[in-house]
Amino acid sequence: MSKKRPVEIAIVSDVHLGTFGCHGKELTRYLKSIDPEVLVLNGDIIDIWQFRKSYFPKAHLKVLKQVLNMVSRGVKVYYLTGNHDELLRKFTDFEMGSFTLADKLILEVDGKKVWIFHGDIFDASIQNAKWIAKLGGWGYDLLILINSFMNWILVKMGREKYSLSKKIKNSVKKAVKYIGDFEETAAELAIDKGYDYVVCGHIHQPQMRTIMRKNGSCVYLNSGDWVENLTSLEYEEGRWSIYQYTDDHYDIEGEEEGNEGMELDLKGLIQKVTEQQEEETGKARPAGSR
Numbered sequence: 001m002s003k004k005r006p007v008e009i010a011i012v013s014d015v016h017l018g019t020f021g022c023h024g025k026e027l028t029r030y031l032k033s034i035d036p037e038v039l040v041l042n043g044d045i046i047d048i049w050q051f052r053k054s055y056f057p058k059a060h061l062k063v064l065k066q067v068l069n070m071v072s073r074g075v076k077v078y079y080l081t082g083n084h085d086e087l088l089r090k091f092t093d094f095e096m097g098s099f100t101l102a103d104k105l106i107l108e109v110d111g112k113k114v115w116i117f118h119g120d121i122f123d124a125s126i127q128n129a130k131w132i133a134k135l136g137g138w139g140y141d142l143l144i145l146i147n148s149f150m151n152w153i154l155v156k157m158g159r160e161k162y163s164l165s166k167k168i169k170n171s172v173k174k175a176v177k178y179i180g181d182f183e184e185t186a187a188e189l190a191i192d193k194g195y196d197y198v199v200c201g202h203i204h205q206p207q208m209r210t211i212m213r214k215n216g217s218c219v220y221l222n223s224g225d226w227v228e229n230l231t232s233l234e235y236e237e238g239r240w241s242i243y244q245y246t247d248d249h250y251d252i253e254g255e256e257e258g259n260e261g262m263e264l265d266l267k268g269l270i271q272k273v274t275e276q277q278e279e280e281t282g283k284a285r286p287a288g289s290r
Contacts, residue, residue, distance in 0.1 A: 004035035009109065009235035013042035013118065013201025014225035016084065017060045018051045020148070021227040024059035029250045030232065030243075031066045039075055040105065041067070042201045042223060043082020043118030050084070071099045078105050082118035082202060110238060112196040119200035122185050163228055179205050183220050187211035190218045197221060197240070199233065206231040206242050 012031075016022045031039075071077050079101045081089045094101040104117035151161040182203055190198035191213050199221045206224030210217055221240060224231030230245035 005033055007034045007036045007234050007236050009038045009040065009107070009233075010034055010036040011040040011042055011116070011199060011221075011223045011233040012045075012226065013082070013223045014044045014204055014227065015041075015063065016044055016047040016050075016225075016227055017063060018047045018056050019227075020055070022047075022060060023226050023230055023245075024057070024063050026230055026245050026247075027226045028059070028062045028066050029252075030245055031063070031070070033250070034234075036070070036075055038107070039067070039070055039077045040116055040199075041077070041079045042116060042199065043080050043120070044084040044201065045079065045082075047084045048087050071097055074098050076100075078102060078116075080105055080116065080118055083120035083123070086120075106195075109197075109235060113194065114197040114199060115190050115193065115195040116199040119182065119186065119202035122182055123202070179203055183207065183209075183222075184211065187218050187220045188213060190220075191216045199223070201225070204228060206244075208233075208240060208242055 012027070015024075015027060017024065067077060075098060077099045079088070079099070081092070081101070081103055088101060089103060091101055092103050104115070107114045107116065147163065154161055182200075186198045186200050188211075191211075192215070194216075195218060197219045201223050203222065204225040204227065205222055206229050207220065207222040210219050219240070221233055223233045224242070232243045232245075234241050234243050
């Protein structure tokens with residue numbers, strides 16, 4: 001395997017594990033290729049809304065295995081809950097080793113304050129009519145499934161892939177306005193709170209731009225998703241950037257052969273993480289205490 005790429009902070013959101021549109025293999029390749037100090041999973045990682053007992057393939061389990069591998073190595077991993085995995089919010093502030101489950105996160109990076117949260121708090125359709133939002137989620141999953149089949153045919157014909165959902169988002173005025181309002185609202189709140197950066201997910205729209213107001217300015221960042229855009233946010237050497245996944249960056253053939261017959265020992269990984277936590281607790285315990 002090629003040398004891992006060092007990254008101070010990596011932010012991934014809207015993976016939607018357990019749905020047909022999730023690109024689990026691609027995300028695992030990405031996670032294996034980086035060596036982050038901090039990994040932030042910014043909501044909608046496991047799609048509990050659309051969870052099916054009959055559909056959670058090995059490729060999706062491998063994503064969880066890779067995250068647990070990072071935790072076992074001491075990488076600081078924050079799982080921030082979103083609307084599709086909101087059931088986890090009852091466990092907010094849970095910590096295990098270097099893993100933390102929370103609703104939001106504030107990091108200080110090179111003297112700058114970074115405010116990170118999923119962003120569903122801005123979505124009135126989710127707050128006020130959850131069943132409509134869930135119906136929209138199922139429709140979106142079906143659209144992605146149809147789009148995947150269509151793209152399979154296009155690739156066989158030697159033509160470029162096409163995104164139905166992107167076409168809809170960019171052509172429907174209400175969708176364009178919603179995305180704009182979302183970004184503006186997040187930035188204005190961040191400016192009021194005195195944050196230099198605000199980082200969201202939720203709308204599956206990778207973005208990085210500075211928003212100016214009379215009372216200040218901040219940089220709005222969105223990590224996109226791993227359903228359509230296959231993007232993440234990275235911070236390294238004093239700058240933020242949007243990473244765009246492409247197969248060209250990875251030795252896919254070698255990887256597939258190497259993974260044949262691999263067993264997923266998630267239970268063993270969890271035990272290893274727990275042991276690490278107990279070891280750290282023991283080191284912190286004063287002499288003579290029990």
